[in-house]
Amino acid sequence: MDILKVHQTEPRSFRLVGELDLSGLGCLRPIEAVASSPGDIHLDLTRLRFVDGAGLDRLADLARQLGRTGDAGRVVVLRPPRSVERLLKRVSSSENLDNLVVVRLSSVVDDSLEISEPARDLNQILVSDYPPEAVCKLIAELAVSEVPGAESACVAIRSDGDVAFAASSDHAAERVQTASIELGEGPAIDTVRSGQRHLSHSLVTEQRWPQFTNAAMYLGIASVLSEPLPVRGTTIGALTVLSARENAFGESACQGIARLASRGAVVIANAVLYWQSTELAGQLREALESRAVIDQAKGILMARDHISADEAFAMMLKASQRSNQKVRDIAQRLVAEINPIPAEKGLS
Amino acid sequence: MKRSFPADCTSLFPVRQFVRDSAVGVDLRPQELDDIVLAVSDACAVLLRHSLDTVIVLSWEAGREEILITVEDRGEIRVWAEESRIDEEEISLISDLVDDVDVTTAPDTGRTLIRMQKHFGTKGRP
Numbered sequence: 001m002d003i004l005k006v007h008q009t010e011p012r013s014f015r016l017v018g019e020l021d022l023s024g025l026g027c028l029r030p031i032e033a034v035a036s037s038p039g040d041i042h043l044d045l046t047r048l049r050f051v052d053g054a055g056l057d058r059l060a061d062l063a064r065q066l067g068r069t070g071d072a073g074r075v076v077v078l079r080p081p082r083s084v085e086r087l088l089k090r091v092s093s094s095e096n097l098d099n100l101v102v103v104r105l106s107s108v109v110d111d112s113l114e115i116s117e118p119a120r121d122l123n124q125i126l127v128s129d130y131p132p133e134a135v136c137k138l139i140a141e142l143a144v145s146e147v148p149g150a151e152s153a154c155v156a157i158r159s160d161g162d163v164a165f166a167a168s169s170d171h172a173a174e175r176v177q178t179a180s181i182e183l184g185e186g187p188a189i190d191t192v193r194s195g196q197r198h199l200s201h202s203l204v205t206e207q208r209w210p211q212f213t214n215a216a217m218y219l220g221i222a223s224v225l226s227e228p229l230p231v232r233g234t235t236i237g238a239l240t241v242l243s244a245r246e247n248a249f250g251e252s253a254c255q256g257i258a259r260l261a262s263r264g265a266v267v268i269a270n271a272v273l274y275w276q277s278t279e280l281a282g283q284l285r286e287a288l289e290s291r292a293v294i295d296q297a298k299g300i301l302m303a304r305d306h307i308s309a310d311e312a313f314a315m316m317l318k319a320s321q322r323s324n325q326k327v328r329d330i331a332q333r334l335v336a337e338i339n340p341i342p343a344e345k346g347l348s
Numbered sequence: 349m350k351r352s353f354p355a356d357c358t359s360l361f362p363v364r365q366f367v368r369d370s371a372v373g374v375d376l377r378p379q380e381l382d383d384i385v386l387a388v389s390d391a392c393a394v395l396l397r398h399s400l401d402t403v404i405v406l407s408w409e410a411g412r413e414e415i416l417i418t419v420e421d422r423g424e425i426r427v428w429a430e431e432s433r434i435d436e437e438e439i440s441l442i443s444d445l446v447d448d449v450d451v452t453t454a455p456d457t458g459r460t461l462i463r464m465q466k467h468f469g470t471k472g473r474p
Contacts, residue, residue: 021389050386053390082378
């Protein structure tokens with residue numbers, strides 16, 4: 001289960017979201033890579049809920065690694081939760097790691113409804129750079145960072161009258177979403193169908209989706225908030241945030257997810273349109289090019305073997321079936337090898 | 349309460365969730381709960397590093413002023429060797445977090461049990 005997300009906010013700054021334990025050490029590789037060069041590293045732990053002994057050791061290793069670069073580089077840990085702060089101070093003092101610095105700021109979590117930095121970034125996405133799945137994943141990841149209480153998130157999209165999984169912030173959310181779709185019930189499905197927000201403060205007492213609730217609780221989820229993705233009066237999908245805690249989503253979470261969903265929906269819709277258009281244009285171009293090269297090849301065969309256009313095409317078709325290649329590829333090869341094609345190596 | 353988990357590090361999160369859920373209704377201070385969650389998660393991690401078993405079993409027993417938690421494997425397919433023995437250093441963090449920790453390994457089967465006890469309420473507070 002992917003319970004830790006590491007966001008690189010600047011070249012040497014990272015934000016850790018979720019829980020850091022033995023299973024998530026691999027997620028720290030980008031930070032370790034940076035620690036091999038001198039300079040401070042900033043770790044924003046505002047949304048890190050838990051760290052275990054292995055995680056602590058790895059954070060201490062970063063400080064040791066920086067110390068070995070010969071520079072006075074520090075690991076500056078920003079705004080850790082009290083439980084994590086206590087452990088960091090313990091390891092820092094017991095191992096004399098002077099360059100492991102904990103900075104506790106007065107404001108722990110910024111729940112304000114001001115437009116956040118990543119949400120602004122969403123507005124600057126060029127849909128030509130991201131296929132729709134990547135846009136959906138980005139929005140799911142933004143939801144984890146931006147919606148207070150969210151630990152993981154996923155996006156479902158309306159597809160041919162049904163609801164399909166699009167992307168998730170992590171494997172846990174993907175499992176919850178796919179289970180919901182397989183079961184045919186859950187908050188995301190109802191949100192897509194009704195265009196209304198669905199919030200469950202506690203799956204323990206939830207009655208609306210009994211099968212989904214069982215599956216989600218088995219996967220460690222205790223509360224769910226699903227928001228419609230609206231575009232011009234229709235709902236194209238749902239953005240869902242999940243938490244292992246009951247009552248994780250309050251008013252600020254509802255407002256935060258609504259704002260992100262309304263922005264995200266437009267970007268997703270634009271990405272879908274752009275990539276559908278691009279795909280269609282590509283198919284048309286390919287069809288035209290195929291047609292041109294097949295016509296050339298037909299001309300070559302007609303001239304060489306004194307046959308009709310239909311016979312030339314039938315010849316290529318037969319060669320295509322025999323060699324399990326596309327007619328276009330056969331034609332292209334013929335055109336490329338225009339001089340001369342010996343009769344015994346011909347296509348018949 | 350008793351629950352089995354796959355002996356895999358991806359179980360650590362569900363293990364912690366089990367502990368958090370089990371602690372609902374127990375009069376623990378936030379720091380005491382944090383300590384227990386970390387101690388149990390680390391105990392499971394220690395066991396996972398040493399055990400070749402496919403399952404770990406966690407049990408939770410809450411009294412009026414103390415909690416007893418055990419983490420164990422079944423030892424059935426454990427390849428027992430001296431170097432696989434859990435040493436003191438590995439459980440030093442756990443020792444700091446709970447009032448009592450004890451590791452026992454059955455010499456015949458290799459079955460390992462980590463037992464942790466945490467006092468709270470008037471018994472655990474100065």
